[in-house]
Structure formats: structure tokens, C-alpha cells
Amino acid sequence: MATQVTFRIWRGDRAGGAFQDYTTPVEEGMVVLDAIHRIQAQQAPDMAVRWNCKAGKCGSCSAEINGMPSLMCMTRLSAIDLSVPVIVEPMHAFPVIRDLVTDVSWNFQAKKTIKQFKPRPPDAADGTWRIQQADVERVQEFRKCIECFLCQDVCHVLREHNKHDEFIGPRLLVYAAALEMHPLDTEDRVSDLRHKHNIGYCNITTCCRQVCPESITITENAIIPLKERVVDRYFDPLKRLFRIL
Amino acid sequence: MPEFQRFSYDVLVIGAGGAGLRAAIEAGAAGAKVGVVCKSLLGKAHTVMAEGGIAAALANVDDRDNWQVHFADTMRGGQYLNNWRMAELHAKEAPECVRELEAWGALFDRTTDGKILQRNFGGHRYPRLAHVGDRTGLEMIRTLQDHGIHTGMELHMECTVLSLLLDGNRIAGACGYDREKGRFQLWEAKAVVLATGGIGRAFKVTSNSWEYTGDGLALAYRAGAELQDMEFVQFHPTGMVWPISVSGILVTEGVRGEGGVLRNSEGRRFMFDDIPDLYKEQTADSEEEGWRYTQGDKNARRPPELLTRDHVARCINREVKAGRGSPHGGVFLDISWIKERMPKSEEHIKRKLPSMYHQFKQLADLDITKEPMEVGPTTHYMMGGIRVDGDSQMSNVPGLFAAGEAAAGLHGANRLGGNSLSDLVVFGRRAGRFAAEFANANGSVTIDEVELQTTANAALAPFDRGHAGENPYQIQYDLQETMQNLVGIVRVESEMQQALDAIGQLRARAERTGIAGNREYNNGWHTTIDIGNMMIVSQAITRAALLRKESRGAQFREDFPNKDSEWGKYNIVISRSADGEMQVEKRALTPMPNELKKVIEEMK
Numbered sequence: 136m137a138t139q140v141t142f143r144i145w146r147g148d149r150a151g152g153a154f155q156d157y158t159t160p161v162e163e164g165m166v167v168l169d170a171i172h173r174i175q176a177q178q179a180p181d182m183a184v185r186w187n188c189k190a191g192k193c194g195s196c197s198a199e200i201n202g203m204p205s206l207m208c209m210t211r212l213s214a215i216d217l218s219v220p221v222i223v224e225p226m227h228a229f230p231v232i233r234d235l236v237t238d239v240s241w242n243f244q245a246k247k248t249i250k251q252f253k254p255r256p257p258d259a260a261d262g263t264w265r266i267q268q269a270d271v272e273r274v275q276e277f278r279k280c281i282e283c284f285l286c287q288d289v290c291h292v293l294r295e296h297n298k299h300d301e302f303i304g305p306r307l308l309v310y311a312a313a314l315e316m317h318p319l320d321t322e323d324r325v326s327d328l329r330h331k332h333n334i335g336y337c338n339i340t341t342c343c344r345q346v347c348p349e350s351i352t353i354t355e356n357a358i359i360p361l362k363e364r365v366v367d368r369y370f371d372p373l374k375r376l377f378r379i380l
Numbered sequence: 381m382p383e384f385q386r387f388s389y390d391v392l393v394i395g396a397g398g399a400g401l402r403a404a405i406e407a408g409a410a411g412a413k414v415g416v417v418c419k420s421l422l423g424k425a426h427t428v429m430a431e432g433g434i435a436a437a438l439a440n441v442d443d444r445d446n447w448q449v450h451f452a453d454t455m456r457g458g459q460y461l462n463n464w465r466m467a468e469l470h471a472k473e474a475p476e477c478v479r480e481l482e483a484w485g486a487l488f489d490r491t492t493d494g495k496i497l498q499r500n501f502g503g504h505r506y507p508r509l510a511h512v513g514d515r516t517g518l519e520m521i522r523t524l525q526d527h528g529i530h531t532g533m534e535l536h537m538e539c540t541v542l543s544l545l546l547d548g549n550r551i552a553g554a555c556g557y558d559r560e561k562g563r564f565q566l567w568e569a570k571a572v573v574l575a576t577g578g579i580g581r582a583f584k585v586t587s588n589s590w591e592y593t594g595d596g597l598a599l600a601y602r603a604g605a606e607l608q609d610m611e612f613v614q615f616h617p618t619g620m621v622w623p624i625s626v627s628g629i630l631v632t633e634g635v636r637g638e639g640g641v642l643r644n645s646e647g648r649r650f651m652f653d654d655i656p657d658l659y660k661e662q663t664a665d666s667e668e669e670g671w672r673y674t675q676g677d678k679n680a681r682r683p684p685e686l687l688t689r690d691h692v693a694r695c696i697n698r699e700v701k702a703g704r705g706s707p708h709g710g711v712f713l714d715i716s717w718i719k720e721r722m723p724k725s726e727e728h729i730k731r732k733l734p735s736m737y738h739q740f741k742q743l744a745d746l747d748i749t750k751e752p753m754e755v756g757p758t759t760h761y762m763m764g765g766i767r768v769d770g771d772s773q774m775s776n777v778p779g780l781f782a783a784g785e786a787a788a789g790l791h792g793a794n795r796l797g798g799n800s801l802s803d804l805v806v807f808g809r810r811a812g813r814f815a816a817e818f819a820n821a822n823g824s825v826t827i828d829e830v831e832l833q834t835t836a837n838a839a840l841a842p843f844d845r846g847h848a849g850e851n852p853y854q855i856q857y858d859l860q861e862t863m864q865n866l867v868g869i870v871r872v873e874s875e876m877q878q879a880l881d882a883i884g885q886l887r888a889r890a891e892r893t894g895i896a897g898n899r900e901y902n903n904g905w906h907t908t909i910d911i912g913n914m915m916i917v918s919q920a921i922t923r924a925a926l927l928r929k930e931s932r933g934a935q936f937r938e939d940f941p942n943k944d945s946e947w948g949k950y951n952i953v954i955s956r957s958a959d960g961e962m963q964v965e966k967r968a969l970t971p972m973p974n975e976l977k978k979v980i981e982e983m984k
């Protein structure tokens with residue numbers, strides 16, 4: 136039943152690298168990460184791959200498969216044309232460490248610049264809150280994020296224009312939205328979003344939404360409402376007037 | 381001579397799952413300078429995978445619940461081998477720890493009056509699991525991570541600890557390497573908290589991630605700490621069995637909590653055929669009653685699908701062996717049948733079990749709202765681990781603490797679902813607090829430089845052997861086969877003896893591993909190190925399982941199929957003797973105070 140399939144894998148480090156072909160038998164039900172593991176175990180023991188759960192839950196195994204930013208553990212071989220070599224390479228928006236592993240530490244540093252959660256005082260005497268399920272559901276979508284950074288990988292502001300120092304990217308806009316729309320939160324992040332995190336750089340291309348493995352509606356549900364908040368505050372003439380007064 | 385990058389802390393936390401992060405936050409709040417080391421990136425630890433929920437007697441859904449009931453359930457589930465003090469503290473402090481998560485931003489599902497909603501789970505008398513759909517672990521780790529990064533802890537991501545360091549018999553820190561460059565690191569510390577999680581990778585079919593190679597247990601053992609309850613490995617009854625490449629991935633118990641039923645190839649709900657005496661009183665005697673229970677009827681008793689995990693796993697095993705299994709060697713788990721009972725069942729299932737829906741759709745091309753799943757047992761959780769003091773979580777090595785799955789005691793012979801996430805926060809918090817106290821009360825430490833060099837040189841040895849050495853991946857694979865086939869869900873003396881011989885041979889091979897390439901993010905090199913730890917853990921599991929000549933909780937011995945009340949008086953404790961040999965001994969349980977005995981009596 137096993138058929139032989141060729142995987143064209145990028146091998147190298149910061150100094151440079153090249154694609155290398157590996158042929159390995161594959162069986163029904165396998166995902167790309169299975170094939171990579173098999174190659175690693177039998178042909179390339181020192182190949183660098185990052186993964187943890189192999190169940191689409193941790194967001195570690197992000198890579199580009201035939202040019203498409205994807206989780207290697209959730210990409211079934213049956214969904215790919217195997218008659219030609221399968222191209223597997225690291226994410227492009229981050230510096231490569233080695234082979235398929237990139238340095239994503241920037242995402243963790245940038246997150247720290249977003250003001251943390253600040254709840255309103257508890258509703259009940261026992262120190263607890265009362266929240267309606269509908270209010271919880273509105274932000275639960277954003278909280279599904281597994282921090283795979285695939286959306287960061289496709290965002291042209293980061294990928295092509297390298298604005299990592301000025302723009303926080305879709306993942307962290309989703310994070311900011313989760314905080315801003317959290318039913319208990321009282322912090323104000325609107326000024327930061329405009330001036331420090333430059334939400335204005337996003338021109339709603341929706342590329343990020345299209346690659347999100349958690350199907351988070353990044354643009355429509357997170358970024359646009361945040362942009363509206365910024366617009367309301369800074370560009371609505373009436374509100375501006377009130378602020379000046 | 382290999383160089384070391386040096387760091388110095390009051391408290392070093394090894395592991396950034398729920399237990400490690402909670403410990404680090406607490407130690408920081410107590411004023412300690414805290415360092416955290418973890419093998420993978422922040423937020424990727426195993427805790428992220430937890431699905432069903434976190435157990436705490438909040439009594440939001442059923443006001444009959446309280447700490448006493450939770451305590452009694454935990455002890456019954458653990459077949460009374462638990463550290464009763466831990467079970468008591470856990471039941472008492474879990475509600476507060478859940479509320480604390482909410483104050484840090486966690487958003488749990490709600491009741492109609494806006495409180496935290498709780499769901500049913502196996503072995504818990506009342507609906508007790510606070511949850512967020514079926515991604516509770518993600519909510520929890522993200523909450524702790526996002527709170528933690530603002531508390532001043534220093535993070536060392538993608539660093540692996542190779543060895544714990546001692547100053548005399550007291551802990552002095554740890555040394556290891558960073559995965560990115562393979563540079564050696566020294567983290568000097570007055571107190572160390574081990575929160576390294578479990579051991580599932582020692583078996584072939586497991587729900588656990590690559591990190592679960594038992595490092596913490598092996599590190600502690602080598603540093604002189606005692607391990608306990610190593611024979612108790614939990615096999616979760618429902619893992620995926622098809623396609624083969626994803627076998628082992630967990631199917632949450634939440635499926636059964638929401639009304640999912642188990643059937644064999646004859647369509648029979650076989651769980652009704654064998655209900656243990658200990659649980660007869662609490663189990664439904666008709667399918668109708670079981671269904672009402674899952675829908676929140678307080679007068680109904682739970683369906684037998686929600687009996688403890690060890691029992692359900694064995695029943696599935698029995699059906700498969702008797703030839704009544706599903707096509708790929710499991711049984712059927714069906715949630716789609718609820719369409720007979722409720723309108724819009726499809727939406728209901730997708731809303732209650734979103735990641736299960738997603739997982740089967742994506743990995744198996746199967747729509748769980750329409751068809752039954754195929755499931756079978758998978759290695760899931762380690763009840764055993766580092767033996768600690770119930771109050772402080774300190775091991776017998778002064779200054780060395782352990783919390784979470786790496787510590788033993790709370791769960792005894794079998795863990796109830798949901799009791800791990802609560803374990804992490806309750807005892808993570810305690811370990812952090814007591815570690816900070818210990819660091820505060822004890823002066824600085826001296827590092828043994830010779831020991832440091834020996835550790836580094838040993839770690840580098842596989843490079844000298846290069847291609848000529850043994851392939852580390854193959855050794856790992858062979859060990860997993862051995863444990864799966866010989867020390868799995870049904871155990872017998874002759875097979876376990878065989879396993880010990882095999883482990884002995886594998887250990888010899890593990891000492892000859894070779895790896896090509898350099899130290900930069902070299903997975904092959906990392907594997908040479910992991911397998912050393914897996915050998916120690918596998919040997920400990922097998923030795924303890926051999927000594928315990930009875931069946932209890934997660935341990936089932938075909939040659940001793942019954943529970944033996946004499947064995948109910950002992951834990952098995954493992955330690956390293958002065959000459960480096962593994963010592964295995966019976967240790968009598970500490971007598972339980974009368975007021976706790978009374979609680980258990982009343983709940984019977």
C-alpha cells in the first residue's frame with residue numbers, strides 16, 4: 136500500500152541553505168509531520184523540526200508547505216498532490232534558526248508591550264463576577280488562538296516590509312481585541328493601538344484570516360472593530376471636540 | 381572545556397506548564413528572583429492540550445457539592461493510596477485557585493445566572509469541572525502565561541535541563557543547554573521547583589507530546605530524590621485508533637459527559653455488563669437514566685461510560701480481545717445518536733465539542749455529528765512521580781520541590797479527570813510559596829565545577845561517535861515497543877521480566893548513541909539525551925509494577941487479578957542506592973486522621 140513520495144525540504148541556517156530531496160514511503164492517513172519524522176529518523180537525524188502535540192493544539196509546527204503557511208501536523212498527505220515533490224520550508228517572516236525552525240521570539244517580546252488585563256471590581260461579595268454566556272462567547276473566538284504565528288507569517292507588513300518594530304501583526308491584534316472586548320476588562324488600549332502598535336498599517340487584505348488554523352475571523356471580528364474604536368476616538372469630529380473640551 | 385553561560389536565582393522553576401507557571405508567579409509574588417526554564421516555547425507545554433476541564437467544588441451547578449465530597453471522590457478514585465493530606469488541600473483550595481484564574485482573565489463557560497459553569501466527569505459525584513468548551517488547558521496556560529510575563533520572571537525558552545546540581549545534600553541549581561545553539565547553561569538557585577510533567581513517550585500509543593520523556597523524574601532520581609507510585613500509569617480509555625499515524629490522540633471524556641455512548645461491533649452498550657461494586661450505588665441501571673444524568677437531571681445516576689478510566693479502558697480492551705471490536709481494533713464511541721433526543725443536535729455537538737469535531741473532520745475525514753468514532757486506550761497520565769511533603773511539596777532533597785504531573789501523591793492509584801488541572805494550580809502555588817520561603821531562609825550555594833564539566837562532556841559524547849554510533853530514534857522506538865507490549869494495560873510477571881531484560885539491553889545501546897552534525901537545534905542530539913531519562917523511568921515503572929502483586933486502580937495484573945487489602949497499606953518507593961542501583965521498597969501509608977476517615981465513611 137505504501138507509495139514512495141519525495142519531499143523537498145529546506146536545509147540550512149542563518150548563513151544560507153538549499154532544498155534537499157528525500158524520498159520516503161507514505162501510507163494512508165499520514166500528515167506531513169509524520170513524513171518529516173520518518174525522514175528524520177531514517178535519513179537525516181540532525182534535521183531541525185519544532186513540534187510538540189501533533190494534534191493541532193500547540194501551534195509549534197508551523198511551516199510553509201508548497202508555499203502555503205500551515206501546521207505540519209494537521210496537513211494530511213491526501214490533501215496534497217504527491218506526484219511532484221512536496222516542498223517544505225520554514226516560515227519566511229521570521230529569521231531562520233536551522234532547517235524548518237525559525238526564531239519567533241519577537242512575538243513574545245511584542246506581546247509584552249500590550250497593556251495587560253485589568254478587571255473591574257468583583258460583582259459579588261465573595262469576590263466573583265457574573266458574566267453572561269453571550270458576552271463570553273464574543274471573545275472566546277479570539278482566545279482559541281494557538282499562537283502558531285502563521286498569520287504573522289503571511290502579513291505583508293511583516294513579511295515584505297519588515298515592520299516588526301512598529302507593527303504588532305494580526306496575532307497580537309487578535310490578542311488586543313480579546314482584551315479590549317473582555318467583559319471584565321477596564322484598561323484602555325486604543326491610543327497604543329494607534330500610535331505604538333500602528334493598527335493603521337493593516338489594509339485588511341484578509342491574508343491572515345485565510346491561513347488561521349483555528350478559523351478565527353481575524354479581520355472582520357478583531358481588527359475591524361479595533362480600527363473602529365480608533366476611528367471613533369481620533370477621527371470622529373464630535374468625540375474629538377469633547378475630548379478637547 | 382565546554383563553556384557555561386551563568387545565571388543566578390532564588391528560585392529556579394523547571395517547566396512552564398500550568399504547575400511551573402503558577403509556581404513561578406507565586407514565588408515572584410513572595411519576593412524571590414525567579415528563573416523559568418522550559419524545553420519548548422512559552423505556552424506550548426503539555427497543559428495546552430488539556431480539554432475537558434478543571435475540577436473544583438464551586439457548587440455552582442449542584443449546591444450539594446463541597447470539599448468533603450471532592451476529597452472523598454478523589455480518594456475513592458485513587459483506591460485510597462493517595463497522600464490524604466494532598467487530597468484534602470486540593471479539594472479545599474481548588475475553588476479559590478479557579479477564581480484566581482478568572483481574576484487573571486480566564487473566561488470559563490457560564491451558567492444562566494452568570495457563574496462559572498461546571499460539567500460532569502468520570503468519578504466526580506456532582507458536575508464539578510469548570511471548562512471552556514473542550515480547550516480548557518489552552519485557556520489556563522494562556523491566562524498564566526499572559527499574567528506571568530508581567531511579573532518579572534526571567535524565561536529561558538527552548539532550554540533543556542541535563543542535570544540537577546547539589547551542594548552537599550542540598551539543591552544548588554541545574555545545568556543544561558539551549559536548543560537553538562547548543563550552548564551550555566548554568567542556573568544556580570537556592571531552591572528548585574520541578575514541574576516537568578509526565579512520561580507518556582515511554583509508550584508507543586500515547587496522547588502525550590514529545591516533551592513527555594520523564595526528565596523531571598529522572599533528574600530528581602539521580603539527585604537522590606525518592607519516586608513513588610511508579611506502577612500507576614493511566615491509560616485513557618478513548619484515544620483515536622485510526623488513521624494509524626494519529627493513533628493515541630485523545631478523545632476527551634467530555635464526549636461521554638455530553639451523552640456519548642460506547643458500543644461494540646454488535647451494537648451493545650457493553651459498559652452496562654460490568655459495573656464494579658464500589659460504584660454500583662452511583663451508576664445508572666438503564667440507558668434512560670444515564671441519558672437524563674448527562675442532561676443535568678440531579679436525581680439520575682451516571683451512565684457506566686463515566687466510570688473511572690482504568691475500568692473503562694479495561695472493558696474496551698476486553699471487547700477488542702473477545703473479537704467484538706471495531707474494524708481498526710477499537711470500539712465505537714457515538715455522540716451522533718443524541719439526534720434522537722434533541723433537535724439541532726449537530727449544532728449542539730459542534731458548540732460543546734468544537735475541537736473534537738475539528739480533530740476528526742481534519743485527521744480522519746469523519747463527521748462526529750453524523751457517525752460514531754473509533755476509539756481505544758492510550759497512555760495518558762502518570763500518577764507516580766517525585767515523592768513530596770503534602771503541605772510544602774518539598775522532596776527528601778532539601779530545597780528540591782515538585783508540582784503537577786511530575787509529583788506523586790494526590791491521585792494515588794488512579795486520577796480522576798479534571799483533577800490534574802486543579803492539581804497544577806493548587807500545588808504549583810504551594811510549591812512556589814514554599815520554595816521562596818526556603819530560598820529566603822537558606823544562604824547561597826556553591827557550584828561543583830567538576831560535576832558541571834562531567835555533565836557537559838557526557839552530553840557531548842554522542843558527537844564523538846558520529847555515524848558509527850547507535851541511531852537514537854531507533855532506540856527510542858524499540859523502548860516504546862517494549863513498554864507498550866510488555867508493561868501496558870494488562871500486566872503479567874513473565875512479560876515484565878522480559879521487559880526488564882530488554883530495557884537492560886537498550887540501556888547499553890543508549891550509551892553508544894551517535895549523532896552527526898553540530899549542536900545547533902539538532903533533534904537527533906536531543907533524542908540521545910531524552911532516551912537516558914526514559915530508560916530510568918521505564919525501569920522504575922516495571923520494577924514497581926512487578927513488586928505490586930495485585931490489581932488496583934490503573935495497575936491490572938493478569939496473574940493477580942484481584943485487589944489485596946494488604947497491598948492497600950503501602951506505596952512503592954524507588955530511590956537510588958549509594959552504589960547507583962535502583963532500590964524498590966514498600967513504604968507504609970501515613971495513618972489518616974479520624975476526621976478525614978469520617979468524611980470518607982459519610983460519603984460511601
Ligand SMILES: Cc1cc2nc3c(=O)[nH]c(=O)nc-3n(C[C@H](O)[C@H](O)[C@H](O)COP(=O)(O)OP(=O)(O)OC[C@H]3O[C@@H](n4cnc5c(N)ncnc54)[C@H](O)[C@@H]3O)c2cc1C
Nearest residue numbers: 395396397399419426427432433541577784785798800801
Ligand atoms: C490530551 C490531554 C488532555 C488532557 N485533559 C485534561 C483535562 O481535561 N483535565 C485535567 O485536569 N487534566 C487533563 N490532562 C492532563 C493535564 O493536561 C496534564 O497532566 C498537565 O497539563 C500537566 O501539567 P504540568 O504543569 O505538570 O506539566 P506540563 O504542562 O507538561 O509542562 C511541563 C513543562 O516542563 C518542561 N520540561 C520538561 N522536561 C524538561 C527539561 N528536561 N528541561 C527543561 N524543561 C523541561 C516542558 O518544556 C514544559 O514546559 C490532559 C492531558 C492530555 C495529554
Ligand code: SF4
Nearest residue numbers: 290337339340341343
Ligand atoms: S488583513 Fe491586515 S493584519 Fe491581516 S495580513 Fe492583511 S495587512 Fe496583515
Ligand code: SF4
Nearest residue numbers: 280281283284286347
Ligand atoms: S490568530 Fe490564528 S493564525 Fe494567528 S497565531 Fe492565532 S491561531 Fe495562528
Ligand code: FES
Nearest residue numbers: 189193194196208
Ligand atoms: S505539533 Fe502542536 S500544532 Fe502541530
